[in-house]
Amino acid sequence: MADKEGRVTRNSTNDDSEGSNTSPQLSVEQLLASLSGDRFRDWYRERQYRQNIENGTPFFNGPASVPDSERHSPSRLLKCHRKVVYQQCNAPEETSDPDGIFWFGTRFEEDLAFPFLERAITNADTYVQNSVWVDFRVETKGVELQIKGETDPLIVDADATPILPTEIKTKSSVEHTSEPNRSHRAQLHAYMAGLSEKFGVDLTDGVVMYGSRKTMDVKIFHVEFDEEFWEDVVLEWAADHTHYRLTEELPPAEPENDWECKFCSFRERCGKGDSNHKDLGTDGFLPNFADYPREKVVRYLESNPDALLTPVLAEKYPDVADEYGVCTFQCPGCASSFEWDSIGRQDRVGRSRPVCPVCAEDDSLRELQISPHEQRGSSNEEKGVTGEGA
The missing domain is CATH 3.90.320.10 (Lambda Exonuclease; Chain A)
Structure with missing residues (x-):
């Protein structure tokens, strides 16, 4: 409160009362430790979440529904x-x-x-x-x-x-x-x-x-x-x-201006980025692509309850992997399956797929693949829209 001269004073009733709920003053060190870009990001996300509820639009907090084709x-x-x-x-x-x-x-x-x-x-x-x-x-x-x-x-x-x-x-x-x-x-x-x-x-x-x-x-x-x-x-x-x-047909990639591809959120999936992916459908994370932002990974998994993380994303976001699960590796040659964390890290990260350890014993280098069904999730299969790599 302020006195007659405008000076800020402490409320003696609250300060002196037994069992006061007044929190102790934060130290400069505590304040500095709390000030970070990550803290601001988390606060901003929570602010948006609360505002959507206050505005009567809580549906904006969840994944968007797939609109009718028409x-x-x-x-x-x-x-x-x-x-x-x-x-x-x-x-x-x-x-x-x-x-x-x-x-x-x-x-x-x-x-x-x-x-x-x-x-x-x-x-x-x-x-x-x-x-x-x-x-x-x-x-x-x-x-x-x-x-x-x-x-x-x-x-x-x-x-x-x-x-x-x-x-x-x-x-x-x-x-x-x-x-x-x-x-x-x-x-x-x-x-x-x-x-x-x-x-x-x-x-x-x-x-x-x-x-x-x-x-x-x-x-x-x-x-x-x-x-x-x-x-x-x-x-x-x-x-x-x-x-x-x-017709569940992947349409052509024909933006009005070529520069639009540079800022598109799907440029790697489409084939306009630096990865080796091209013309993929709408379902699943890109194999061996680890640059998805965490919030987008979680949003996709929330909107597709049966979908799983890819191994490279599980490596990047282990807490998300614990909550949502991870795809298994499968060998197209011997049909062996491997849990994502059973394959050495050096074999999981990078553009090339890891090699099947069973086939490697016979000097046969077969690259492991991720189960398409596990990656997409059964709820996604209803959406359709396929491409070469879907």
């Missing part, structure tokens, strides 16, 4: 078909989430973009609404598609009827941005179509706003609803994607 999220329209399939089917991600970028995007939208629209753009007869869910169906190429997603802030009238939807994105720089990204146009088209159907209006205009994470500069682009682009490009992409899902 269902599409506006934010994934026109993205690389293969990447979207990997995301939809919960293939294990090879990189951590860029939480800093997500956090900045949320803050930019809530703390800057929304107030800008509300205070500098609207007047007494118009308002800004945080977001609206759209969920509509459209038929194309003989397939009924479902498009479901949540808009960014939109300008509405006094009856909360949409007038102008927005799509707000952040980038490292907007200096050389001269037009909206094609996928962002597609996303905005989906919102215009969905809002038009939901509210019985004809929305033909929207805006894409880009904000720079470095300079806070902003560029805004007017987007008019283009029927030809919507039907011949966006809906055709969605129909093709539904076809890949229904």
